[in-house]
Amino acid sequence: MKQQIADGVDALIMDNRDHVATVLREIMSGDTVRYRDDHGIREITAIDLIPFGHKIAIEVLDTGDDVCKYGEIIGRACFAILVGQHVHVHNIEGIRGRGDRAGKAGT
Amino acid sequence: MNTFMGYERPNGDIGIRNHLLIIPTVICSNQVCSRIMQLVPGTVAIPHQHGCSQIGADKERTFEVLAGTGKNPNVGGVIVISLGCEVVDPYALADDIRKTGKPVEVFDIQSVGGSVKAIKHGTELARRMLEELERQPKVPIPLSRLKVAVKCGGSDATSGLASNPALGAAADALIAAGGTVVIGETTEIIGAEHVLAQRCATPDTAERLYHIVGRFEREVERMGADMRGGNPSPGNIEGGLSTIEEKSLGCISKCGKAPIKGVIEYAERLPEGGLYFMDSPGNDIECVSGMAAGGVHIVCFTTGRGTPTGAAVVPVIKITGNKRMYDRMEDNMDVDVSAMLEGAMSLESAGERIWQEILEIADGKWTKSETLGHQEFSINRIGPSL
Numbered sequence: 208m209k210q211q212i213a214d215g216v217d218a219l220i221m222d223n224r225d226h227v228a229t230v231l232r233e234i235m236s237g238d239t240v241r242y243r244d245d246h247g248i249r250e251i252t253a254i255d256l257i258p259f260g261h262k263i264a265i266e267v268l269d270t271g272d273d274v275c276k277y278g279e280i281i282g283r284a285c286f287a288i289l290v291g292q293h294v295h296v297h298n299i300e301g302i303r304g305r306g307d308r309a310g311k312a313g314t
Numbered sequence: 315m316n317t318f319m320g321y322e323r324p325n326g327d328i329g330i331r332n333h334l335l336i337i338p339t340v341i342c343s344n345q346v347c348s349r350i351m352q353l354v355p356g357t358v359a360i361p362h363q364h365g366c367s368q369i370g371a372d373k374e375r376t377f378e379v380l381a382g383t384g385k386n387p388n389v390g391g392v393i394v395i396s397l398g399c400e401v402v403d404p405y406a407l408a409d410d411i412r413k414t415g416k417p418v419e420v421f422d423i424q425s426v427g428g429s430v431k432a433i434k435h436g437t438e439l440a441r442r443m444l445e446e447l448e449r450q451p452k453v454p455i456p457l458s459r460l461k462v463a464v465k466c467g468g469s470d471a472t473s474g475l476a477s478n479p480a481l482g483a484a485a486d487a488l489i490a491a492g493g494t495v496v497i498g499e500t501t502e503i504i505g506a507e508h509v510l511a512q513r514c515a516t517p518d519t520a521e522r523l524y525h526i527v528g529r530f531e532r533e534v535e536r537m538g539a540d541m542r543g544g545n546p547s548p549g550n551i552e553g554g555l556s557t558i559e560e561k562s563l564g565c566i567s568k569c570g571k572a573p574i575k576g577v578i579e580y581a582e583r584l585p586e587g588g589l590y591f592m593d594s595p596g597n598d599i600e601c602v603s604g605m606a607a608g609g610v611h612i613v614c615f616t617t618g619r620g621t622p623t624g625a626a627v628v629p630v631i632k633i634t635g636n637k638r639m640y641d642r643m644e645d646n647m648d649v650d651v652s653a654m655l656e657g658a659m660s661l662e663s664a665g666e667r668i669w670q671e672i673l674e675i676a677d678g679k680w681t682k683s684e685t686l687g688h689q690e691f692s693i694n695r696i697g698p699s700l
Contacts, residue, residue, distance in 0.1 A: 260553055279506070279509070
């Protein structure tokens with residue numbers, strides 16, 4: 208873990224390169240979400256409902272961008288994603304284990 | 315505490331339980347084995363779906379898992395029960411397990427004369443063998459002899475954030491004490507294999523790790539489908555995991571930070587000392603059964619969604635970082651490290667909590683899954699049924 212989880216944060220990043228944070232309580236659209244990076248506490252505004260344990264975008268992502276968590280690539284954005292949006296199976300996809308794309312170009 | 319109380323086997327192995335195991339060589343003898351288990355409390359039967367209509371490496375894998383489970387050091391004695399016409403040779407199986415020096419009996423239902431006579435014969439054997447086992451004293455065993463598997467199943471976002479890193483800290487403690495740790499689930503390092511490969515002790519081991527992941531991924535591609543939905547599973551997805559890469563990157567922290575000394579085959583005997591990778595599926599029961607056949611004493615199992623699973627001959631310690639699930643499924647959970655996510659428990663103290671549980675379970679305390687009688691067992695298949 209990047210750092211000891213402090214009281215008073217609503218979400219957690221695992222590495223400073225991460226594009227997403229994991230929320231530690233259910234977040235409503237319009238809620239302020241606080242997470243900590245090396246520079247201190249950051250605040251963003253959620254624009255979706257985000258269930259406990261799910262991810263919120265802390266960086267803007269374009270279609271096709273790699274998505275990082277743990278400082279590593281966890282998948283690719285299928286659509287443009289705004290800061291504060293719920294990031295999950297509806298807007299990112301896996302790159303590996305894609306038998307549905309086996310043999311097709313660009314995978 | 316540098317020792318725990320356990321059982322010494324004739325070949326020098328040490329066990330933390332003293333099971334009398336009843337092995338059906340084929341699905342056709344499952345019912346006879348299960349009846350004997352019911353009639354002789356304290357015995358463990360491992361009914362399964364296999365043992366016939368199998369060839370080649372697939373047949374050998376079934377044999378290796380049955381033999382390995384019999385040879386597991388937590389087993390004190392074995393009864394092998396055959397139908398009499400299957401492909402897994404019961405006498406070769408009994409001979410292989412006898413190499414450990416433990417008592418092994420073997421008979422087949424066709425020769426004995428049907429189910430009723432087989433149940434009677436097996437019950438008499440089991441009662442006699444169990445009396446012998448109950449007379450065996452426990453002796454002090456150094457911690458360095460302990461072999462522990464790390465596994466995760468029914469994962470959610472809390473697994474990668476809390477329970478897996480905490481289990482990793484406990485795994486590091488065991489390796490520092492001279493013990494042995496094995497991690498598996500080849501499917502669930504897809505997307506994280508480059509991180510583990512950097513930790514392999516030799517270039518050959520790293521190459522072997524890439525090889526087994528590539529082989530698994532080609533099998534997935536052969537199915538012509540996206541693996542998402544199968545793994546991550548619907549429950550993983552509901553728990554916040556979006557892709558196999560995300561799940562894998564959260565999985566690997568459960569084995570700690572030691573170098574990976576080698577990659578072993580499914581159900582292969584685990585060497586002594588340090589960290590190893592077992593080529594195995596992510597499927598919980600198949601993976602745990604392969605690790606038990608490899609000779610581990612304990613499986614440490616993290617879960618965020620919650621699963622009751624145990625294993626036939628090894629205690630399974632259930633660890634969670636999900637407070638809501640712990641409150642709902644406390645009957646099935648041994649260790650709660652969810653306070654990590656509230657900032658109320660450090661990674662070090664969570665690791666210490668798991669380490670203490672490992673020591674107590676090794677010393678004889680029952681896990682929740684043992685108390686509830688969970689004895690799941692399943693053999694990984696790699697060939698068609700003929």
